Amino acid sequence: LNFAWSRLANRMPFTVYYGVAWAFHIAVLFSNDIYKGYRFAWISPSLQWLDDMGMGIMRWHVLFNMSTLRMLGFLYDVWESATGKTDQLRADQEAKHAENCADCAETKTPCYRLRTCIPRPRAEYSLAHYLAFITYIPLYIGGPLTSFNAYVSHLHTPQRAFDGRKCAVYGARIVMLYLTLVGLLHVNHLSTLRKDDGAFDRMTVPDKMLYGILFLAFLWLKFNLIWKFFRLVAIFDGVEAPEDMNRCFSNTTTVADFWRDWHASFNQWIVRYMYVPMGGNRAKAATIVPIFVFIAVWHDIELHLLWWAGIMCVAFVPELVVGTWFSKKCRWMRDRPYYRHVRALGCALSTLSLVIANLFGYGTGMSSAKGVEGLAGSAVMGLWTLVFLFSSSNIGLQERAVRSEAEMRRKVQCGLVKSQ
Structure with missing residues (x-):
């Protein structure tokens, strides 16, 4: 049909x-x-x-x-x-x-x-x-x-980006991902806790926050392993699919960047086959809700995934508004030495919203609601969580800067940009 x-x-x-x-x-x-x-x-x-x-x-x-x-x-x-x-x-x-x-x-x-x-x-x-x-x-x-x-x-025209050496290095990365995933599950029984509806409620506030971060790490390792393995098989066949999981889950500046890097091939699909036909940049705000609802329904038709979509929309809309305002009104700040720290604070808040959303969508489901309320009521734990995420975000931003410099060197070597 x-x-x-x-x-x-x-x-x-x-x-x-x-x-x-x-x-x-x-x-x-x-x-x-x-x-x-x-x-x-x-x-x-x-x-x-x-x-x-x-x-x-x-x-x-x-x-x-x-x-x-x-x-x-x-x-x-x-x-x-x-x-x-x-x-x-x-x-x-x-x-x-x-x-x-x-x-x-x-x-x-x-x-x-x-x-x-x-x-x-x-x-x-x-x-x-x-x-x-x-x-x-x-x-x-x-x-x-x-x-x-x-x-x-x-x-x-089969792909030429991966020769034998690059395939071997890529395969070694897949093996390391597998070993890391096995090691994580050996000492943290995340999947078992997910199936116990009352486990999250019985945790202390620090344990709840740690569980949220570790579960996000578990999802990153699991999907990274799956997608990279099948991508390597396709590369052997001459088909180079887009790279999913371009960065570590903790190295994200915005919610939009997180999804652009997490399931990158799906994000490219959404942009080309859903976002652009719905109006693209001319209707950016209007496309947020239908896109995230479709992503939730596509994964599985479950209430907790609709909650996930709602949280993602709530996190995405203010980010879009603030980002647009910030880019117009605060351009002068980009030359200041503290600009990186301002970005890191935004990164920390984005990562926190992702942790909470994924607890609802892929962690403990609706039983996360009371646990998240407990987190919101703990000012001390909330402060320490932001300090931790702020520190990791600073490291992530530095890594992004290194990648940008490496990409610029590639363009210079290819003659696309003149060296300065």
């Missing part, structure tokens, strides 16, 4: 074409959750034996959530290729990357972003390519997400 709908891309307004597709796929997500999959016996009692074979190791309708993103992305890519402006779009994007992209300059091949932005020839949006993209084994279960345009581009 999704592929058949894509054939109508140039026969109706974009809002109808894409809006109907979104409504259909969200309805399917709710249907999958309500029925927990579907039974062959509903079609005919004679097919009952297929249901009796078992559901396998993983439920298919959970994995289908990833396929939903790929199908929606495919529809947008098809529409973009049908606009008749592909040549101009290709020329603009290639010129932009030729001037600024160190990845393109180093490998002499298009980077992921360029591969995604350039539409493919209409003939390549075929059923064979579509099915191969939807069911691509290395990235099928957990990602990272890649676009249809980039996937087909890699079929013609």
Whole structure:
């Protein structure tokens, strides 16, 4: 049905074409959750034996959530290729990357972003390519997400960014992540505490705060391990998916930066296939609520995830307002020696909001409410928590500065920027 709908891309307004597709796929997500999959016996009692074979190791309708993103992305890519402006779009994007992209300059091949932005020839949006993209084994279960345009581009021009040495180093990082995760779970039984509804309420205030930070570290290690492993498998196959977990969870300056670095491939998907079609920067404030609600529903249709989405919106809107005001009114502060410390304080507050949001969404769920109230009532613990997060944020900002300098050196070496 999704592929058949894509054939109508140039026969109706974009809002109808894409809006109907979104409504259909969200309805399917709710249907999958309500029925927990579907039974062959509903079609005919004679097919009952297929249901009796078992559901396998993983439920298919959970994995289908990833396929939903790929199908929606495919529809947008098809529409973009049908606009008749592909040549101009290709020329603009290639010129932009030729001037600024160190990845393109180093490998002499298009980077992921360029591969995604350039539409493919209409003939390549075929059923064979579509099915191969939807069911691509290395990235099928957990990602990272890649676009249809980039996937087909890699079929013609495999990635060159990773040679044997870089793959070995990347593999060693994955092994270290695994060992660190095992070590953390060996001494901190985070998953067990998560399943005990009353455990969080029985903790002392310092324990609650430590649990929140450690649980965020656990999520970072777990997803980092999964995404990097499957990404490496895809790299061996010539497909370079976006890098998820670009930074440590504690090295974040804003909530927006956190999500841009955490599930980076999903963030790029949200920007291209949801944020831009909804108006982009012209409607930034209006897109926050639908985006975070969709992220929550997409993960799982649970009340605690809707609470998570609400907390993220509450944290994001003031950050957006303050950030806009600060960039206009306080430009003079950037040259002051204390500017880094002002940013670090903002980082600490952002990290604190992320800890609380993830306790609701992925930690102890709704049982976190009383525990969070207890944290709010402890001024001493709140102060020490901010001191700790402020200190770690200063370290993170310094690391960001080092990365920025390294990226500038790359551009100088590639001839994109003149050395000073």
